[in-house]
Structure formats: C-alpha cells, structure tokens
Amino acid sequence: xxxxxLRLGDxxxxxxxxxxxxxxLLQLRDDLSDQVGRFRARGVIVDVTALDVLxxxxxxTVRDLAHTTRLRGARTVVVGxxxxxxxxxxxxxxxxxxxxxxxxxxEGLALLRQEDA
Amino acid sequence: MPAEVxxxxxxxxxxxxxxxxxxxxxxxxxxxxxxxxxxxxxxSEVARNxxxxxxxxxxxLATSQDQGRPCIVVVARDEGPGIQxxxxxxxxxxSTSKGLGMGLGGAKRLMDAFDLISAVGKGTTVTMKKxxx
Ligand SMILES: Nc1ncnc2c1ncn2[C@@H]1O[C@H](COP(=O)(O)OP(=O)(O)O)[C@@H](O)[C@H]1O
Ligand SMILES: [Mg+2]
Numbered sequence: 001x002x003x004x005x006l007r008l009g010d011x012x013x014x015x016x017x018x019x020x021x022x023x024x025l026l027q028l029r030d031d032l033s034d035q036v037g038r039f040r041a042r043g044v045i046v047d048v049t050a051l052d053v054l055x056x057x058x059x060x061t062v063r064d065l066a067h068t069t070r071l072r073g074a075r076t077v078v079v080g081x082x083x084x085x086x087x088x089x090x091x092x093x094x095x096x097x098x099x100x101x102x103x104x105x106x107e108g109l110a111l112l113r114q115e116d117a
Numbered sequence: 118m119p120a121e122v123x124x125x126x127x128x129x130x131x132x133x134x135x136x137x138x139x140x141x142x143x144x145x146x147x148x149x150x151x152x153x154x155x156x157x158x159x160x161s162e163v164a165r166n167x168x169x170x171x172x173x174x175x176x177x178l179a180t181s182q183d184q185g186r187p188c189i190v191v192v193a194r195d196e197g198p199g200i201q202x203x204x205x206x207x208x209x210x211x212s213t214s215k216g217l218g219m220g221l222g223g224a225k226r227l228m229d230a231f232d233l234i235s236a237v238g239k240g241t242t243v244t245m246k247k248x249x250x
Contacts, residue, residue, distance in 0.1 A: 023129055053154065056219040057217075057220075084153075087151050087154070088227060092219055093223060
C-alpha cells in the first residue's frame with residue numbers, strides 16, 4: 001500500500017492510512033524526501049489522523065521521516081495524532097521530541113505559513 | 118467469537134492483523150477506546166519483536182475474568198533465538214537491532230501485567246494481561 005502525496009502550493013501533504021506497515025512508512029520517507037527536491041517544497045505535512053496505533057517502530061520511522069525532509073529543506077509538521085494514540089505514546093515513553101506537531105491539517109498549514117512569514 | 122484467537126506471525130501484515138484482532142476483542146469486552154489502543158499497541162510491540170528476532174511465531178488472544186472484570190490475555194510465542202539476559206532486554210533503550218529499545222518496557226507499561234520467559238536457543242514467550250478498569 002503506498003501513501004498518496006498531495007501538493008498544495010509549495011506544501012506536500014501525505015495522509016497515512018490505517019493499517020500501514022513499517023515498510024510502507026519507510027517507502028513514504030524515501031518518496032517524500034525525493035519529492036521535496038523535485039517540487040521544491042518548502043513544507044511537508046504528515047497526516048496521521050487515520051492511524052489507530054503508533055508503536056515504537058512506527059514512531060521512529062515518522063520521526064526519521066520528519067528529520068529527513070527537514071534536512072532536505074522543508075519544514076515538517078506531523079498532524080492528527082489521536083488522543084488515545086498520544087496517551088499510548090506517553091506510556092511507551094516516546095513523544096516525538098524535536099518534531100513539530102499540530103492538531104489537524106488546518107493547524108499544520110497555519111503553522112507552516114506562520115513560520116514562512 | 119471463539120474462546121481464543123490465534124494469529125500466526127510471519128511478516129509485517131500479520132502484526133497489523135494481530136493488533137486489529139486484539140482491538141476487536143477488547144471492544145467487545147467493554148474496554149475503553151484508550152484501553153483498546155494500549156492493548157493494540159502492546160500487541161504490535163511483541164508481534165514486531167517476533168518478526169524482527171524470531172522470524173515467526175504466534176499471538177494468542179484470550180479473555181478471562183478478574184473479580185468480575187473482563188480481562189484480555191495476550192500470549193506472544195516464538196521458537197526463535199531466545200534472550201540471553203531478560204532483565205537487560207527489558208531496559209528502556211536497550212536494543213540489539215539499533216531499535217529504540219522501548220518495545221518490551223513500553224508494552225509492560227501499557228498493560229497491567231507482563232511476564233517474559235525465554236531460553237537461549239529455544240524461544241521466547243511473553244504473557245500480558247489487561248483488565249477493564
Ligand atoms: N522475541 C524475541 N526473541 C529474541 N530476542 C528478543 C525478542 N524480543 C525482544 N528481544 C530482544 O530484546 C531487545 C529489546 O526489545 P525491545 O524492547 O522490543 O526493543 P527493540 O525491538 O527496539 O530492540 C531486542 O533488541 C532483542 O535483543
Ligand atoms: Mg521491539
């Protein structure tokens with residue numbers, strides 16, 4: 001299963017679907033990193049609203065993905081972490097430090113615009 | 118709904134299947150959405166360890182009662198290489214695979230009870246339990 005990446009101006013939006021395997025997430029990391037260059041994107045939004053579980057391995061992949069696209073020059077925001085998933089992440093002891101997060105897509109876009117100004 | 122649910126774990130997609138079955142079972146037995154997510158996440162961790170370290174194994178999901186409260190029991194079993202020092206493996210940050218090393222400790226924190234038995238060359242069995250609050 002591949003993750004569709006939408007383009008909105010100079011922002012790339014990847015909406016991760018439920019039941020995504022770790023391999024799909026790694027593929028997304030590589031695709032996004034490539035597309036940031038191809039489309040000269042300034043921002044990346046990773047929407048995890050549909051994800052009902054983020055285990056330690058998926059959290060690491062999302063974190064690495066965000067760091068990778070940031071190194072490629074695009075600000076990266078993870079949006080839509082569900083409340084239950086957030087509780088579970090705290091219990092796991094993994095809270096995505098160093099990664100920008102926002103409530104939802106709108107807030108994520110607002111955050112990118114704000115940083116652009 | 119059968120008394121026990123068995124999920125064979127061989128690859129990534131089986132990890133997703135196992136945690137979905139766990140969530141379904143938890144939902145049927147009245148666990149809150151947060152508890153369902155904790156159970157599904159803990160299952161994901163131990164199932165992932167089976168794929169990563171033992172290549173194959175199985176997850177067995179069952180229900181029980183504890184002072185009138187429904188409980189879910191998760192058993193993750195494999196006949197992989199086993200763990201030399203369980204106490205060390207349980208430590209946060211310890212990993213032999215450049216992982217984050219938070220899987221076992223994290224699963225323990227997500228559940229009410231957690232037990233790991235392992236013999237080198239024989240395999241590993243993790244038993245975890247969580248009851249409705
Ligand atoms: N089923 C298993 N069989 C063999 N070794 C295991 C198993 N599960 C865990 N381990 C060992 O315990 C360590 C810690 O596991 P865990 O906390 O899940 O962290 P990680 O998977 O990120 O390394 C692993 O690196 C591995 O050495
Ligand atoms: Mg692990």
